[in-house]
Amino acid sequence: MSSGKHLAKGSPRPALPDDGVPRLYSMRFCPYAQRAHLVLNAKKVPHHSVYINLTEKPEWLVEVSPLLKVPALHLVAEKEQPSLIESLIISEYLDEKYPQSPLLPKDPLKRAQDKILVERFSGVTGSYMKILLHDASPDELWAALDIFEEELGKRGTPYFGGDKPGFVDYMIWPWFERLAVLKYVLGERYSFDSQRFAKLSAWIELLLKDDVVKSFFATPEQHVEFWRTRKAGNASYDLLA
Amino acid sequence: MSSGKHLAKGSPRPALPDDGVPRLYSMRFCPYAQRAHLVLNAKKVPHHSVYINLTEKPEWLVEVSPLLKVPALHLVAEKEQPSLIESLIISEYLDEKYPQSPLLPKDPLKRAQDKILVERFSGVTGSYMKILLHDASPDELWAALDIFEEELGKRGTPYFGGDKPGFVDYMIWPWFERLAVLKYVLGERYSFDSQRFAKLSAWIELLLKDDVVKSFFATPEQHVEFWRTRKAGNASYDLLA
Known part of the structure; x- marks a missing residue:
């Protein structure tokens, strides 16, 4: 389980319970990763979130995300434990795999x-x-x-x-x-x-x-603070952790 | 019906039979448009092809392709006659709409x-x-x-x-x-x-x-000739027309 802290270079890969639920590799202020969080929460899909420091990436990130990007969704219950990348592909996958609360039309x-x-x-x-x-x-x-x-x-x-x-x-x-x-x-x-x-x-x-938006929300002040620190070269990844 | 000639600025919008089949706006040497041709042919979907001179675009192109790009698929049998753009979205749409010879897996x-x-x-x-x-x-x-x-x-x-x-x-x-x-x-x-x-x-x-590839194929020499003329500023759009 994640504390919400962003794991950096040198961090060991987190120990997660062997419960078979998907693991979302994310960064708290990444708008693309937020798409995946919103879809997971909209569909109430149990998952673990693992947050990544994108300035100093942990060495093992490549094992779940070949292009070292977030979001990546690690499907540990599937054969060969594949990972999915690209926020839109992940979101569409989740919508197809978990039919509850459908997001895309059927037509x-x-x-x-x-x-x-x-x-x-x-x-x-x-x-x-x-x-x-x-x-x-x-x-x-x-x-x-x-x-x-x-x-x-x-x-x-x-x-x-x-x-x-x-x-x-x-x-x-x-x-x-x-x-x-x-x-x-x-x-x-x-x-x-x-x-x-x-x-x-x-x-x-x-x-x-909206409850889903509220489930993964940062205030205007928090977004500004993250941008200010990122621009200054010391991004406050753990601002909300 | 198209002669395969590319329509340029000043060309009237082509008269097509009122048969309700989709109209693909294309350019003969565009690899993205080729994706749509291959999918239409793989699934044997009746359609008209309308070829566009991308150097001097016809004025009416905006009516079927808001970003003036090809491919665009004009669905004249649908309510309000919408157009689809983006080669991957068009291809996935065709695969969902016409279930014969499925291209994407169901899983x-x-x-x-x-x-x-x-x-x-x-x-x-x-x-x-x-x-x-x-x-x-x-x-x-x-x-x-x-x-x-x-x-x-x-x-x-x-x-x-x-x-x-x-x-x-x-x-x-x-x-x-x-x-x-x-x-x-x-x-x-x-x-x-x-x-x-x-x-x-x-x-x-x-x-x-492959029969589908052969159904919309240009030879190595033809691709080179198109590139040579395009690079020289006088693209041979009608090389195969």
């Missing part, structure tokens, strides 16, 4: 449309990193968000998943939880327009009250 | 493993473009191919899909069909090692005899 066309929407969210995540790392203007990010504002209008439901959060909602949520980091980095240039993004603003308020 | 773990393998093929496609556009060394590409040589050994079957080609085989094939372009660009630095890639070499020979 092939609707499934494809949800996946395309998540793929198009890379416009937002790309702009987000350009702002954080290269001091870019937020205009490109707001333009990428327009697609999601418009799509909520087209769907005519409070969530992308309909009357409750689904695949799209949980796959894109981690970046909305981190809007405060943009505000911190941009200062007066932060220009989220709650008129332009009226539907997304209502959606954010709903997700903040 | 969620095996599906996820196949998708991860295709995701890791981006190491090959990325290196391929670096060689073509930035005169990079092929070492990185061969290292990325090692994973696939090893995986064929682990699976112990002639194809990634088992006894016949499956999802992985058709998703990665287009870049093997274009090895001659690497040879053309690299000259004496081309160093494909048929010992190091013994299993992949046997696999290539098998795929060259």
Whole structure:
């Protein structure tokens, strides 16, 4: 079991109970890893979380994640104990393997449309990193968000998943939880327009009250503090541990 | 119906029969579009192909492909006639929608493993473009191919899909069909090692005899000629039309 502390170079591989439940290799502030946590929690899948210091990675990480990335899901009950990587592939696997509380629609066309929407969210995540790392203007990010504002209008439901959060909602949520980091980095240039993004603003308020989101949540202040320390070269991985 | 000629800026949108079959917007030498052609042909799904000049795109392309990319699959028989984009999403949609000749395994773990393998093929496609556009060394590409040589050994079957080609085989094939372009660009630095890639070499020979691959095939000389003209700024889109 994990204390929530991030294991670094030199840490022994953690002893975990031989209970056969999947082990999620994660980093507490990684938005991609958060996707896997949200899906595991939405579907109430018992699992262990093992947190990894991504600055000084433990030597054994390669055994569960060949590209040394998180999230990685180690399936210890399966033959040969394989690991899965890539947040979207892990999330879709969990949705197929554990049919309770389905997140993706069953209809092939609707499934494809949800996946395309998540793929198009890379416009937002790309702009987000350009702002954080290269001091870019937020205009490109707001333009990428327009697609999601418009799509909520087209769907005519409070969530992308309909009357409750689904695949799209949980796959894109981690970046909305981190809007405060943009505000911190941009200062007066932060220009989220709650008129332009009226539907997304209502959606954010709903997700903040969602039990699954609350089950793996960090406050705006905590996200800012993590970013500040990461930028300064001494990332506070264990801020919440 | 398409003559196979690529439609450019100023071309009217083609008149197609009102038969309700999907329309694939494609470019004859695009490896991503080829994935969709292979899946459509593997599953014998009736469709129309509309070829697009990607240098001078027709004005109406945006109506079926919001990011102006190919492949795009226009589903004219569905309500609101939606279009799908992204070669992997289109391919998975077709595999779910048309159950004949299934390409992905049914088991969620095996599906996820196949998708991860295709995701890791981006190491090959990325290196391929670096060689073509930035005169990079092929070492990185061969290292990325090692994973696939090893995986064929682990699976112990002639194809990634088992006894016949499956999802992985058709998703990665287009870049093997274009090895001659690497040879053309690299000259004496081309160093494909048929010992190091013994299993992949046997696999290539098998795929060259596969009816689906043959249904949408261009010769090494044709791929080289397309690349040569594209590089010179006058891409021979209609070389096979």
